Amino acid sequence: MxxxxxxxxxxxxxxxxxxxxxxxxxxxxxxxxxxxxxxxxxxxxxxxxxxxxxxxxxxxxxxxxxxxxxxxxxxxxxxxxxxxxxxxxxxxxxxxxxxxxxxxxxxxxxxxxxxxxxxxxxxxxxxxxxxxxxxxxxxxxxxxxxxxxxxxxxxxxxxxxxxxxxxxxxxxxxxxxDPQHHDLVLAIVSHLPHLIAYNIVGTASDLEQVTKSEVIKYSASGFRDFTRLASSDPTMWRDVCLNNKDAILEMLGRFSEDLASLQRSIRWGDGDALFELFTRTRAVRRGIIEAGQEVDAPDFGRQAAVSRTGSN
Amino acid sequence: MxxxxxxxxxxxxxxxxxxxxxxxxxxxxxxxxxxxxxxxxxxxxxxxxxxxxxxxxxxxxxxxxxxxxxxxxxxxxxxxxxxxxxxxxxxxxxxxxxxxxxxxxxxxxxxxxxxxxxxxxxxxxxxxxxxxxxxxxxxxxxxxxxxxxxxxxxxxxxxxxxxxxxxxxxxxxxxxxDPQHHDLVLAIVSHLPHLIAYNIVGTASDLEQVTKSEVIKYSASGFRDFTRLASSDPTMWRDVCLNNKDAILEMLGRFSEDLASLQRSIRWGDGDALFELFTRTRAVRRGIIEAGQEVDAPDFGRQAAVSRTGSN
Ligand SMILES: NC(=O)c1ccc[n+]([C@@H]2O[C@H](COP(=O)([O-])OP(=O)(O)OC[C@H]3O[C@@H](n4cnc5c(N)ncnc54)[C@H](OP(=O)(O)O)[C@@H]3O)[C@@H](O)[C@H]2O)c1
Ligand SMILES: NC(=O)c1ccc[n+]([C@@H]2O[C@H](COP(=O)([O-])OP(=O)(O)OC[C@H]3O[C@@H](n4cnc5c(N)ncnc54)[C@H](OP(=O)(O)O)[C@@H]3O)[C@@H](O)[C@H]2O)c1
Known part of the structure; x- marks a missing residue:
């Protein structure tokens, strides 16, 4: 057949x-x-x-x-x-x-x-x-x-x-x-994460107080995950930014607002607000694991996860 | 012996x-x-x-x-x-x-x-x-x-x-x-990445236009990597924020400045500036792979990488 x-x-x-x-x-x-x-x-x-x-x-x-x-x-x-x-x-x-x-x-x-x-x-x-x-x-x-x-x-x-x-x-x-809805969904699940990753890697490589070699040496502490996203193809991502401008700016605006509020909680030592945010976000992770989009294992599922799948 | x-x-x-x-x-x-x-x-x-x-x-x-x-x-x-x-x-x-x-x-x-x-x-x-x-x-x-x-x-x-x-x-x-230098280095390689991850997961779960179940369903597009960091222990991270306030606020300030500039490039359609940033950040990734802190493989090295190591 x-x-x-x-x-x-x-x-x-x-x-x-x-x-x-x-x-x-x-x-x-x-x-x-x-x-x-x-x-x-x-x-x-x-x-x-x-x-x-x-x-x-x-x-x-x-x-x-x-x-x-x-x-x-x-x-x-x-x-x-x-x-x-x-x-x-x-x-x-x-x-x-x-x-x-x-x-x-x-x-x-x-x-x-x-x-x-x-x-x-x-x-x-x-x-x-x-x-x-x-x-x-x-x-x-x-x-x-x-x-x-x-x-x-x-x-x-x-x-x-x-x-x-x-x-x-x-x-x-x-x-x-619907195409417009696709663009909004992707702006938050893909485009914003990539932009944020590019941005933090850019910030980290421009510091005077911390050298680039220190950033590289100690990257496993959390930073490393961002560098993978931030090594994606520049032409593709330039085009994405230029071609999904409105949805990306909308999501960036929300992200920045939330970040300003987080910054304020840190500045004023508002431990309860920090604890509340850090607790709320765990539910999303649980949802992803339950939906079979990620494996819950002490090695982050990296060994068990379906290989070769990732960002887009 | x-x-x-x-x-x-x-x-x-x-x-x-x-x-x-x-x-x-x-x-x-x-x-x-x-x-x-x-x-x-x-x-x-x-x-x-x-x-x-x-x-x-x-x-x-x-x-x-x-x-x-x-x-x-x-x-x-x-x-x-x-x-x-x-x-x-x-x-x-x-x-x-x-x-x-x-x-x-x-x-x-x-x-x-x-x-x-x-x-x-x-x-x-x-x-x-x-x-x-x-x-x-x-x-x-x-x-x-x-x-x-x-x-x-x-x-x-x-x-x-x-x-x-x-x-x-x-x-x-x-x-x-030196303890002060440690706190600055960790602020950028660990504390800021975790805060950014918490923040984006928080933003994503608060949207009206995109449902939480859509975010979960399509998370593999980039977002998922952030949810792992954002599921870390709330008490530990509240304490980190309250106890490394100055260095974290310093790094957050730089990140936000850079993000405002990225936002501006998107708003004005400055493709060259976007391309420049998206190219510059790749060098950091290469450095990490060369330093043996990550494996360069089409499956992101998740299968080959030393298992069970990660954020802190
Ligand atoms: N990468 C991802 O994670 C991902 C995921 C989902 C969707 N996408 C989308 O998939 C598309 C392709 O991405 P990719 O990752 O496959 O990119 P890629 O690996 O960089 O390949 C792009 C291909 O397009 C060709 N090309 C560029 N301009 C062309 C033109 N005017 N006429 C004919 N061919 C042209 C390139 O040709 P030359 O090499 O000959 O110049 C190359 O073969 C993009 O729209 C991207 O948004 C990407
Ligand atoms: N998790 C990481 O990725 C990581 C990496 C590097 C360094 N660290 C640091 O390591 C430290 C511990 O983190 P962890 O991940 O091991 O935390 P954890 O798994 O939450 O364990 C914390 C332990 O501390 C105990 N504890 C809390 N307050 C105490 C007190 N006043 N007296 C005695 N015990 C007390 C808890 O006891 P009960 O359960 O009995 O309340 C629990 O046994 C933190 O300072 C953290 O910053 C964490």
Whole structure:
């Protein structure tokens, strides 16, 4: 029995996400053939060396010709450009989707450029690591991770079901959400944590009283967890900030307000207020462990946890 | 050959740190006998059930009688009280140390109470987890972690060497530091990260637009890493905040300034400034990996990393 979901799949962008898709599509036999396109000859060569697809080109339009599914996996700031490039070559009835970390901006960029003869269904797999490029991908990246689809009002239910089934075949659990709501949720669970991590690592490396080598040496005390997030791809995160500005500023504003109040409690030695906050937050952790999103073990579940899953 | 470093060791406080000490002292045979004292009958009973020591009491003064080494492992806000309680019963020439996460305040609390006939040498093992109590401890907690001793100007070099050798026998790497400098370093590598984590988890659980169950469901996107830190013991962290106020406020002030500037870059769409910050922070991560404090692997080194080590 064949597992083929789409006769030909085009992958535009072959970094962490694109190359993980290539690997899982190949492993599960989800496509008759895989066409790979990326911007630079260098990345394309590496994808070819890794044997990620069946055809390779730096011409995005060429890759999408005859494709039944097109997955755009480029930094969100480039999605409008890619849509313009591929628009005229898309096969009628094809599904076009993306994996970008912001949704409203991607829709605003891509939808006007795409022909109405294709099904445009934006998506976002909540799966990633702090690494990038074709070497960083692996077939298990999406296993048990959520993939959020943000269909448009006019989206064809059949095409939507087909795309959802594809992501499930990649190992994902599929959810649907309104694009604006997606952007708010991701602003708090992903974008703000990354920004805060970048910010604290920046602060720590600029101090006069404490040297950078001390920060590095004693990082295991809590700081280290932030450095992993803060080593994520700069282009991706610049684009996320520029393309989910309103939701991020909203969450940043709330965070800063709360921080000012925490600062005040410390300044005035208000132990009860501190104790109250430090107790309240434990419930969230318990919820995450109960929801199976983390393992409760004395080694932080790092040995037992499903490997290779993390930030996005 | 005997490994005995001290004929009798008294452990005051038998939570995560105290019970980990009991376990490693036992495993390595570092003491002739271990006397255990803790505040509550309940915790004492549990310590006895776990067989952590040779004698058990809720009377701190009783435990220290005849002891050659006394290790105080209680929340830093209680160290002054403990010093007062044990002062009159300390054996002349004994070494008294602690494991508190702040040092200047512990010294200010304990030193005036202790007799000059004992060697008071404050210390802080940079090893911990987000769990507490006698069940949470394990003998490997200190393996390859730093233990910072902050000797006073009058500290006897021989006593200092003896204490350092003891911590090394527990698996630690020993460092010396000025207490004030310790407090600044820990404010940035440990205290600020924990506060920021508590704060963001607090912010996330208070939103109207995004439900707590959505935050939990999608936490793997970055947020989850913060919840581990934010589930640490509230009493310990309240005491840390109240006892390292100046250094923490200093670091919080810098963090907030930097965050305001980041916010401004997002508001004005200054992609170059964002890109610059997001690039600069990667060097710190590289430094940590090179220093052997973290493993560089696609699964974040969680499988390969020395297990059970973490925050403090
Ligand atoms: N990383 C995560 O954790 C994560 C998680 C979920 C979603 N996402 C989203 O997934 C997307 C891709 O991220 P990634 O981590 O896979 O990034 P990546 O590893 O840096 O790869 C990006 C890929 O996009 C290509 N590219 C850039 N501009 C292009 C253009 N104009 N035309 C064609 N190809 C172009 C790059 O090509 P060259 O190398 O040839 O320049 C590269 O192949 C982003 O939208 C991101 O928001 C990321
Ligand atoms: N947790 C970490 O990650 C970590 C890392 C490095 C250093 N530290 C420092 O280590 C110290 C202990 O932390 P922990 O994590 O071991 O805490 P813990 O697991 O909560 O245990 C605290 C222990 O102190 C006892 N205690 C409290 N007040 C006391 C008093 N007045 N007299 C006698 N015993 C008293 C408690 O007794 P009862 O249960 O009987 O009330 C309990 O046995 C703190 O100063 C902390 O800053 C912690």
């Amino acid at each position: 064949s597992n083929i979901h789409f006769e030909k799949i085009a992958l535009i962008g072959i970094g962490l996400i694109g190359s993980s898709l290539a690997r899982v599509i190949r492993r599960e036999g989800l496509a008759g053939s895989i066409a790979i396109a990326t911007r630079s000859a260098e990345t394309l060569k590496r994808a070819e060396e890794l044997g990620l697809g069946d055809s390779y080109t730096t011409d995005n339009a060429e890759a999408v010709g005859d494709s039944d599914l097109v997955i755009v996996s480029v930094p969100v700031g480039s999605s409008g450009l890619v849509a313009l490039e591929i628009a005229d070559n898309l096969k009628s009835g094809a599904i076009v989707t993306d994996v970008g970390s912001t949704k409203a901006s991607v829709i605003a960029q891509m939808q006007p450029a795409l022909p109405t003869s294709v099904h445009f269904i934006p998506g976002h797999p909540l799966a990633g690591t702090e690494y990038s490029g074709p070497d960083a991908g692996f077939a298990e990246l999406f296993t048990n991770r959520w993939c959020i689809l943000t269909p448009l009002p006019e989206t064809d239910p059949e095409a939507l079901a087909k795309l959802a089934a594809f992501w499930e075949a990649c190992g994902s659990r599929v959810d649907r959400m | 005997s490994n005995i470093h001290f004929e009798k060791i008294a452990l005051i406080g038998i939570g995560l740190i105290g019970s980990s000490l009991a376990r490693v002292i036992r495993r390595e045979g570092l003491a002739g006998s271990i006397a255990i004292a803790t505040r509550s009958a309940e915790t004492l009973k549990r310590a006895e059930e776990l067989g952590l020591g040779d004698s058990y009491t809720t009377d701190n003064a009783e435990a220290v009688g005849d002891s050659d080494l006394v290790i105080v492992s209680v929340p830093v806000g209680s160290s002054g009280l403990v010093a007062l309680e044990i002062a009159d019963n300390l054996k002349s020439g004994a070494i008294v140390t602690d494991v508190g996460s702040t040092k200047a305040s512990v010294i200010a609390q304990m030193q005036p109470a202790l007799p000059t006939s004992v060697h008071f040498i404050p210390g802080h093992p940079l090893a911990g987890t987000e769990y507490s109590g006698p069940d949470a401890g394990f003998a490997e907690l200190f393996t390859n972690r730093w233990c910072i001793l902050t000797p006073l100007p009058e500290t006897d070099p021989e006593a200092l060497a003896k204490l350092a050798a003891f911590w090394e026998a527990c698996g630690s790497r020993v460092d010396r530091m």
